Amino acid sequence: MKKTVTDFLLIENKQLNKDNFLLVLQSPVTVSDIFPGQFINVEIKGSPEIFLRRPFSVLDVDYKKQTISLLVKILGRGSKKLTEAQPGETINAIFPLGKSFTLPDNKDHILLIGGGSGVAPMLFLSKTCQLNPANVTVLIGARSVSDHIDISEYQSYGMFYFTTEDGSLGEKGYVTDHPVFSEQFNLYNKIYACGPDLMMKAIGRKAIDEEIFCEVSLENMMACGFGVCLCCVEDTKTGHKCVCTDGPVFNVNDLKW
Amino acid sequence: MKKTVTDFLLIENKQLNKDNFLLVLQSPVTVSDIFPGQFINVEIKGSPEIFLRRPFSVLDVDYKKQTISLLVKILGRGSKKLTEAQPGETINAIFPLGKSFTLPDNKDHILLIGGGSGVAPMLFLSKTCQLNPANVTVLIGARSVSDHIDISEYQSYGMFYFTTEDGSLGEKGYVTDHPVFSEQFNLYNKIYACGPDLMMKAIGRKAIDEEIFCEVSLENMMACGFGVCLCCVEDTKTGHKCVCTDGPVFNVNDLKW
């Protein structure tokens, strides 16, 4: 669909745990063709310190209800302010933005790895690709069980595994410490990841080494989100590419990792 | 009392008519000795366009309940935003600021003239001076009856007269068109005024001509409100004076009117 600047209506703002919120936005315009990895760029009002919009990955779309949901993790002033918005408020956003993940097909065995708010596009991907759940493995990392978000809604789309840094849920350590990653990596023919830089680099490098298809979604800082400012660039093998338009999803083979 | 930077609790925000709101602020510190003409300098959050505080005259003080009330008229972005505040919100203000009117005593016959939000210090004065109501005349000007605020709470402190530009309440025209002003001015030995510049100048000049004591409360634009920036100056016979500390109340004989 065409990019638009749209006034959404915030219809739900649910605190999932200490730092994570689920926001559901009702669209006044018809929402169509939104794919996992795409994002929307949200205006955050009410603070003189916030000048630019903030990009958020689409967590889910309900085409019937014409809603888009976001997973917002409090990191700084913008995300904090956004989570204080009340249902009934208008939230202006530019959408849809960015390129999506390459959707797998039913011959594929896929591994989705999400860390922090990077879980959002992974959950959306698990739901969108509609594969045999046995062929979909989702590995989710968090600091602690209290940072972990409830994924029961997505449970049926794949097999879920967890790591926490303190061992309070699933395997103790990082996602890269989990056997799914350390021992079974080459059982998959497509790897998808979104999360902190270090995590994505570790995954990407392993995928490159083992010559497995791997796409990651980057979160470079953006000014515009639609390809005009050239601020969000990632240094790729073919030069500086805009994360907002050439990405945020990149094949790790194209990156200088 | 000492000036402080205080977090008040907004306990009431009542829309009086289209543009006027009554705000009641609960003080966490003991409020004492606030006099008519004094003001508080309010921080207005939530808009990147509002950098400075906005001064508002004290409309009333309840020393028992430790509350201060303000009459806020929507004029621009700051006043607009302030009137959107919800009871329960914190409102930060610096107070008390400025010098008050010279209080009349019970030998005096006083005329109080208020225009627009300038009504606030006039009502507070009528209540504070506790004179024989027969000696207190209050003349209030507004654009139309719909801009006029209900003064019934103050009715017993004096005799009230009204003008409206469209004649929808009281005399048609400006306060200066009212017989109290045009015909009975010299029945009073003390005149007090607050309102638009032109109104105050007309009143002040007449008082100077007829050699009647007259004090006006000015509303020059302020940056600090407590005497450090020297932005709010009024050109007086003894040089530039700060409206925030030497005023806002001035005897018209000291002004270059």
Place this chain on the structure above:
Amino acid sequence: MVNLGIKIHELDFKNPVLTASGTCGFGEEIADFFDLSLLGGIVVKGTTLKHREGNAYPRMAETPSGMLNAVGLQNKGVDNFISNIYPRIKDLETHIIVNVNGSTIEDYVALTERLNELEKIPAIELNISCPNVKEGGMAFGISCVSAEAVVKAVRKAYSKTLIVKLSPNVTNISEIAKAVEGQGADSVSLINTLLGMAVNAESRKPVLSTVTGGLSGPAIKPIALRMVWQVYNAVKIPVMGMGGIMNATDALEFMIAGASAIQVGTALFIDPTIPVKIIDGISEYMERHKIQSVNEIIGSLQC
């Protein structure tokens, strides 16, 4: 109906609202948001003779009411512009102006000569004020001598409307404006970004890969407005104003201070439809103030 048309040198603009270089790509990137033919003009991305990768990431820092950028003129070079982009945008019904950059006078001239051949490019904006490149850029724009030299050389190579974009990082911008007017510039545009910096106190590192970058957005509006007014009073050629314009009121302030046209930059990142809102807002203002032609507003400051 009010008349929004203005003239820069011999070039007629349907209205005084353009989008600023480096903030609107080649126009195409914002075509989803509104009909580009509504614009007075589009000043496309800074172009150089050769392909440039620009500076390393991070290139951006948010600041109070503004932002710093350190893009460093990333672009694919003039050949790519001529072969791939120009054919796609040349028939847009608005003026396409190319922002011209170089490290040496020879670069500027060589690039200009190429652009001079393009029928549907009626004007160039000579950028002698980019603060984000190591060589050339702002260095040309901060002294009268070097500004004169580059404008003189480019003027010989360019026969159409020559707009020179000035740097605000100078003691006396009027002098520079007069210097470039003296060498045949048809118009000056100002301001480019102010040199600024951001520090991350926790890591004790600069936020930008280049340490310093260019400040833009509403934060700089008062400085831009002052410079437009100073330059308007110093030169006879028309002035294009920019710097922090977010809405029609801002745009009108620049025109009242002396700008014949204005450019919208950073505001596009906040809302790419702002130029259209500005055009509508100017019309509304003119109707309210019973002003027939927008030209009556230009330089109408009473002081």
Place this chain on the structure above:
Amino acid sequence: MVNLGIKIHELDFKNPVLTASGTCGFGEEIADFFDLSLLGGIVVKGTTLKHREGNAYPRMAETPSGMLNAVGLQNKGVDNFISNIYPRIKDLETHIIVNVNGSTIEDYVALTERLNELEKIPAIELNISCPNVKEGGMAFGISCVSAEAVVKAVRKAYSKTLIVKLSPNVTNISEIAKAVEGQGADSVSLINTLLGMAVNAESRKPVLSTVTGGLSGPAIKPIALRMVWQVYNAVKIPVMGMGGIMNATDALEFMIAGASAIQVGTALFIDPTIPVKIIDGISEYMERHKIQSVNEIIGSLQC
């Protein structure tokens, strides 16, 4: 306990947080809000040899994340300072620094000589950067030649700590800083306000009586930070940084970029207790980062 003490030339400050000239009166005006002895120092209102009425009202315009002022050095002159104000503030347990202004070099010198006699004034801040006066002021601070001349003359007349306050309205602030260092300045403070302007679009008039005024507040922080960093790298004398500091993080950014001390200006209008919050915030930061002495922070930018 962390050590907040810093040194400017031979003068020890209990902490690096001062209040800026023209924004804190003579200290007395803010004494209601906190104990002034908590401050590293107070730079009092700009003082001149003779009484000055300053500019006409309006003198102020609110701008995005900042404000313009056009006060024009309103003050009662040095005699009044010495007879009426000095006796009242001289025993405050913090350094009182007088901000010195003149229209001619002779004025600066005559004023300095008077201040040199005052035992409890350990330093002056020579303001060669006021943008709001018709004569002198910023004119001295925008060329090396005139900056050198005034500093040279004042240096002869003043035996204590001489801080020179620089104007940001220049092409190359490092050059000016080096020039005044060469004439014996003990420290430089920067930045003074940037020259800006505000227009009322409805009335088509300037907002300020003087048309242009000085821009201050968070809007200018990125520019101030860049200049402090440039000057720190150009001179050996200590730098006092200011421009838009609103909180401890801002203050730390300036110190990391090279400021030995910082001054809080416009922020006082928003909240006069900010200096105390900054002092506390710097301590908290040092504890968190296990930094013993605040001197370790100065110029610690890694780039």
